[in-house]
Amino acid sequence: MSRTTSILLLELGVFLAVCFYLGYLGWKRSRDLAGYFVANRQVGPVVSFLTYSATLFSAFTLVGMPGFFYTHGIGSWAFIAFADAFMAVLIYFFGRKFWLLARRFNFVTPTELLRYRYDSTAVMVLGVLISTVFLLPYVATQIVGIGKIVESTTGGEISYFAVTLGFFLTVLFYTAFGGMRAVAWNDAFQGVLLFVMSFAIALIFLYANWSSPQAMFQAVAQSKPALLSVPGPRGYFTYPVMISYFFLIISIPITQPQMTVRFFIPRSLDSMRFMMMSTPLYAFLILIPALILGLGAAVVFPGLASGDLVLGQVLTTHTSALVGGLVVCGVVAAAMSTVSGQLLVLGALAAKDLYLNTRPEKPRSEMAQVWVGRIAVLLATLAAFLLSINPPALIVELSIDSFAGTMQLVPAFLGGIFWKRATKTGALASMVVGTAVFCCTNWGMDRQLLQGIHPGICGLVFGTVSFFAGSFAKGISAEEKERAEAVVAVR
């Protein structure tokens, strides 16, 4: 085994040991269902902010984003950085209300809110199905890029299969046993590691090649001027594309359940306030390294087959084995923090919504409910692992369109909590029509016809119209009206 591989294994071993230890600490305190899935709603401000940010920023931050800057240039900034920061606006206008509702009605999953608000198990089940179909492939493909980077940097001494297996076993341990508390603590640790290592690798790369950021931009302006323009060398980032992605990204806290559930766990509204102040700053800063790596690599490594290879190239040519290994740990941390949150919420959806909520007549002890949750997390992890070994084309496509798919839940969620007249007919219509239109426009027609507008936006427009039409088509029942008033009144 080479020295590089040995050092990487040692660093990964220490990193994983910390993850296991935090998982063990969480396990000791997960004795009931609320403790397991929402950490008893007692997470403090710093951990609330870090778990939110780390869950949001996946391995895409260091693997995919430099690739976007490398291939499409500065349009990538408006594509993601501004939109990610803008998400914090929703913490006040949406997350705060979700926090209040979750405490008042004891919700553990976002789709429980749909069930209560619309007095309908069908709405909840459909919400769970849409979330799962578009989330599970996203979980599975998170590891693909990392597995390939580790395999290439170690010259194949650590295989892709070994990376994937080790990754999922670690996540399974601390997620299935430790629950939300372990996930949140791990997220905090992993979020800091990602942040530090992102800046470390970007600054090493920048000052190894240029004397200052200005010098780097001048080099880009001389050799790749199209990267400093909009819509970029391939004409990708037109304004319809950027605006579409803006809406796709800002819908994430509403419709991606691993993000929504982060609004359930802060111990106070002051914790959420801190989350709102810190998250946009984290979002702004964390994408600067991607900008440096992507644009700089366009000058230093022109002609790479794919932008996703930027990080691997920088690691193999600009860092020592020690630093390179730490950066790989940072990328693994980024993926783990996102995947653990997703697996826990997938387990919660299956255990709480599909199993426990559909059989309320059967009394179960708190520990029995926690074990149902653990088994559900185990099954979700197993499914994600099997899909990640050799992901079929459909799985890759579903993962790419994860945000657009879950975006079709926006009318049901927003209408449900802000509009008293919303009915279950409207909610069901919006989810069915929105998802159908999205799938048809995404896979069934020529994307050129949409002029850069994302199919997810088309689905959302039709889904919203269906939501209003469905809500007005049928009168609201007395029970539904009572619940609507109870939900909308909370502020």
Add this chain to the structure above:
Amino acid sequence: MSEHNSRHPFDDSQDGERKSNRERKSNGQLSATGERLWLAWFVLLAVLVYTPWVAPYSQHEPFVLGLPFTLFWWMLLSLLLVASLIVFAAFCWPEEDHGEPKP
């Protein structure tokens, strides 16, 4: 303890009626008008980012610190958004929280 601090965070005894601006202010909450103004400001920043006439195509001459104009403009607006959110959360966040467990 001040009056607003003694109120329960789930006190919606108005039976779903929108609280008046005066009541919201006495509760430490931002008035509905204030909320709308802040929202309008955030939306304005987004509009400025995604409007082609303001952040034009094909501007790649170094402007400040070597940044091309469009990127400089986007980063400036992003920073303005971050600063606005911090100010908003620091001074306009409702003081109705006691961190109490669910009733």
